[in-house]
Amino acid sequence: MEENLKKYDISFVGLKEGIHVYNYKIGKEFFTDFINADSVFEDGDIDVELQLEKSSTMLVLMFSIKGILNVECDVCMDPLALNISNDFRQICKFSDKVFTDSDDEVTAIPLSDYEINVARFIYEFIHLCVPAKMIHQDGECNDKIKDIVSQYLLTEKPELETESEENENVDPRWAALKELKNKN
Numbered sequence: 176m177e178e179n180l181k182k183y184d185i186s187f188v189g190l191k192e193g194i195h196v197y198n199y200k201i202g203k204e205f206f207t208d209f210i211n212a213d214s215v216f217e218d219g220d221i222d223v224e225l226q227l228e229k230s231s232t233m234l235v236l237m238f239s240i241k242g243i244l245n246v247e248c249d250v251c252m253d254p255l256a257l258n259i260s261n262d263f264r265q266i267c268k269f270s271d272k273v274f275t276d277s278d279d280e281v282t283a284i285p286l287s288d289y290e291i292n293v294a295r296f297i298y299e300f301i302h303l304c305v306p307a308k309m310i311h312q313d314g315e316c317n318d319k320i321k322d323i324v325s326q327y328l329l330t331e332k333p334e335l336e337t338e339s340e341e342n343e344n345v346d347p348r349w350a351a352l353k354e355l356k357n358k359n
């Protein structure tokens with residue numbers, strides 16, 4: 176595990192049962208230093224509050240994610256400050272059993288482990304905050320580029336494109352996420 180991820184380590188063995196709160200500031204270094212080539216996002220200003228509830232059998236992690244993610248507009252490709260805000264729950268059971276993919280919300284922590292790193296969860300949940308289309312609000316797109324882009328699309332993609340074809344194109348963000356999951 177990379178050095179700059181250490182601050183996302185939580186040593187749960189020494190924690191009392193009950194709720195513990197952690198706060199993280201997610202910025203550029205989170206995406207560039209930590210996730211590097213894998214990340215489709217590069218910059219942002221995001222607050223993450225984590226409420227961790229420890230019991231004898233599991234950890235229940237409640238992530239509250241709120242802030243701005245700097246992305247590119249899907250239409251005009253100009254910078255877009257995307258407001259994101261959402262809550263996510265992750266349950267980590269103390270178990271040597273490997274859980275199947277049927278329930279993503281529940282994962283296992285091997286009984287020999289004493290700490291957990293929450294950076295991956297934060298990274299995945301930030302992705303889940305992002306809408307399928309990232310577009311400026313009405314009238315805020317860069318019209319000049321928008322025109323060029325739409326002209327390009329018209330010449331490159333005549334009206335043949337059907338919905339099923341569109342579905343075959345895997346969104347690169349999800350592809351990256353899938354790859355991350357497979358690494359775990």
Ligand SMILES: [Zn+2]
Nearest residue numbers: 248251311316
């Ligand atoms: Zn735009």
